[in-house]
Amino acid sequence: MKDIFTAPFVEEMKKMTANMYRLGWDERNGGNISYMLENDLVAEYLDPTQVIRTIPIGFEAKSLVGKIFIVTGTGKYFKNVMDDPETNLGIIRIAEDGCTAELLWGYKDGGKFTSELPAHLMSHMARLSVDPDNRVVMHCHPTYTLAMNYVHELDEKKFTHTLWEMCTECIVVFPDGIGVLPWMLCGTNSIGEATAAKMKEFRLVVWGMHGIYGVGKNLDEAFGLIETVEKAAQIYMLTAHLPRINTIKDEELKELAEYFGVKYRKDFLNC
Ligand code: 13P
Ligand code: ZN
Numbered sequence: 208m209k210d211i212f213t214a215p216f217v218e219e220m221k222k223m224t225a226n227m228y229r230l231g232w233d234e235r236n237g238g239n240i241s242y243m244l245e246n247d248l249v250a251e252y253l254d255p256t257q258v259i260r261t262i263p264i265g266f267e268a269k270s271l272v273g274k275i276f277i278v279t280g281t282g283k284y285f286k287n288v289m290d291d292p293e294t295n296l297g298i299i300r301i302a303e304d305g306c307t308a309e310l311l312w313g314y315k316d317g318g319k320f321t322s323e324l325p326a327h328l329m330s331h332m333a334r335l336s337v338d339p340d341n342r343v344v345m346h347c348h349p350t351y352t353l354a355m356n357y358v359h360e361l362d363e364k365k366f367t368h369t370l371w372e373m374c375t376e377c378i379v380v381f382p383d384g385i386g387v388l389p390w391m392l393c394g395t396n397s398i399g400e401a402t403a404a405k406m407k408e409f410r411l412v413v414w415g416m417h418g419i420y421g422v423g424k425n426l427d428e429a430f431g432l433i434e435t436v437e438k439a440a441q442i443y444m445l446t447a448h449l450p451r452i453n454t455i456k457d458e459e460l461k462e463l464a465e466y467f468g469v470k471y472r473k474d475f476l477n478c
Contacts, residue, residue, distance in 0.1 A: 208251070208252065208253075208254065209251050209252050210252070211252040211253060211312055212292070212293075214248075214251075214252045215248075216242060216244055216248070216277050217277070217292050217296070219242075219426050220240065220242065220277055220279075220288065220292065220296055220426075221288055221289045221292055222289075223240065223426045223430065224240070224279065224285040224286075224288040224289070224295075225285070225286070225288065225289045226430075227285055227347055227430070228284075228285040228286040230349070230437075231349075231350055232347040232348055232349045232350070232433075232437070233284075233285040233286075233347050233348065234348065235284060236281070236282045236283055236284055236285075237285075237347065237348045237418070238279070238285055238345075238346055238347035238348060238418070239278070239279045239281075239321035239322075239323050239327065239345075239346050240278070240279050240343070240344070240345050240346070240426070241276045241277070241278045241279075241320075241321070241324075241327040241328070241331065241343070241344050242276060242277045242278075242342060242343050242426060243274055243275070243276050243331060243341075243342045243343070244275045244276065244277060244298070246273070246274075246275055249275050249298065249311070253298065253311050253312055255300070255311065257311065258300075258309040258310065258311065259310040259311065259312070260310050261302065261307050261308065261309050261310070262299070262307065262308045262310060262319050262320070263306060263307055263308075264301075264306055264307060264308050264324055264325075264328065265306075265324075265325065265396065266306070266325055266328075266329070266396050266399070267305045267306050268301050268305050268306075268328045268329075268332065269305040270332050270335070270336075271301040271305070271328060271331060271332060272301050272302070272303060272305050273300065273301065273303075274300070274301050274331075275298060275299070275300045275311070276298070276299055276300075276301075276327075276328075276331075277296055277297070277298050277313075278296070278297055278298075278299060278320040278321060278324070278327070279295065279296060279320075279321050280294070280295050280296060280297055280313070280314055280318045280319065280320060280321065281318065281319055281320060281321050281322045282318065283295040283296075283318065292313070293312070293313050293315045294313070294314070294315045294316050294318070295313075296313045296314075297310055297312065297313030297314040297318075297319070297320055298310070298311045298312040298313055299311065299320060301328075308320065308324075322393070322394035323346055323393065323394060323399075324399075325394075325395065325396045325398070325399025325400075326344075326346070326398055326399040326402045326403070326420065327344045327346070327399075328399075329399040329400060329402065329403035329406075330344045330399075330402055330403050330406045330412075330420065330422060331344055332403065333403040333404070333406035333407050334406050334410075334422050336407065337407055338424075340424040341422055341423065341424060342423070342424055342425060343422060343423050343424070343425060343426050343428070343429040344420065344421075344422050344429070345420065345421050345422070345423075345426070345429040345430065345433065346418060346419070346420050347418055347419065347433065348417070348418040348419075349418070349419060349433060349436070349437040349440070350437075351437055351440035351441040351443070351444045352413070352418075352419055352433075352436055352437050352440040353416070353417075353418060354440070354444050355440045355443055355444060356413065356415055356416045357416065358444075358447060359443070359447075361387050361389060361413070361415045362387065363384060363385065363386060363387045363475075364384075364472075364474070364475045366385055366387050366413065367381075367384035367385045367472065367475050368475055368476070368477075369443060370385065370436060370439040370440065370443070371439075371455070371460055371475070372454055372455050372460070373438075373439035373440075373442040373443050374435070374438060374439045374442060375455065375463065376435060377435060377436075377439050378460050378463050378464050378469070378471060379463060379464070379467045379469055380431070380432065380435040381410065381411055381432055381435065381436065382464055382469035382470060382471035382472065383408070383409055383410060383411075383470070383471070383472060384409060384411075384471075384472040384475050385409060385411045385412070385413055385436065386405030386406070386408060386409035386411065386412040386413070387412070387413045387415065388401050388402065388405065388412060388413065388414050388415055389415045390414075390415040390416045390417065391414065391415070393414070393417060398414070402414070402420060406420075406422065410422050410423065410432055411432050411433070411436060419433055419436065421433040421436075457476045457477050457478040458478055460476060461476060461478060
């Protein structure tokens with residue numbers, strides 16, 4: 208059996224959480240990540256028959272039975288993952304009943320997975336139904352994206368359109384746009400269900416006045432989506448109070464999307 212502390216997925220989670228912390232997107236215990244792993248790869252590092260303990264998940268994740276995820280712990284700080292991954296992360300497998308998580312490694316201090324597990328697992332189910340390659344769900348509180356929530360209408364078309372205008376790359380990186388939910392109580396099955404419903408259509412979902420979710424086939428892809436939104440939101444917040452002299456026009460956004468051959472939300476443009 209190989210040493211779990213050298214596993215590529217533990218390394219990736221360490222580096223990603225440290226990077227996100229340094230960007231200021233994950234103050235205190237803010238943010239959470241779930242990453243679906245290959246069972247065969249996990250078996251090189253952990254004995255799959257050794258379940259440390261079981262934890263109820265509070266809903267049914269039938270289509271994820273037998274799937275294994277590495278998940279950040281609830282109340283845990285991203286800044287601490289690097290030095291103590293075994294306390295701040297856990298590896299769970301969804302049990303046969305679909306309602307229980309079997310802990311295979313981690314949460315060493317008796318802790319458990321993120322309080323946002325409903326939004327994560329329900330989003331995994333929703334994304335896998337439209338994209339079988341999806342593996343990662345990432346949540347964080349990026350500063351400018353959050354600031355923008357207070358001064359911009361929380362309307363999917365308007366929010367997406369404003370961000371597309373802020374950087375030339377935006378419509379190419381997230382042509383499918385951004386889903387937006389109003390403020391809702393976090394950590395609940397309800398916000399999980401609402402997020403998952405948006406995830407059938409979008410790879411990015413803003414939680415009004417809370418943060419953002421991004422997904423992808425790997426950590427980089429989910430991170431890159433959020434990073435691009437955050438950069439555009441920063442440009443917006445740096446310029447929103449100033450007279451707008453220049454802008455990327457809708458015809459130019461269309462030209463970009465067509466040149467790069469991306470399937471974009473035509474209904475989010477005004478031309
Ligand atoms: P957890 O510490 O439970 O992951 O919660 C952090 C968070 O961002 C809640 O939305
Ligand atoms: Zn949050």
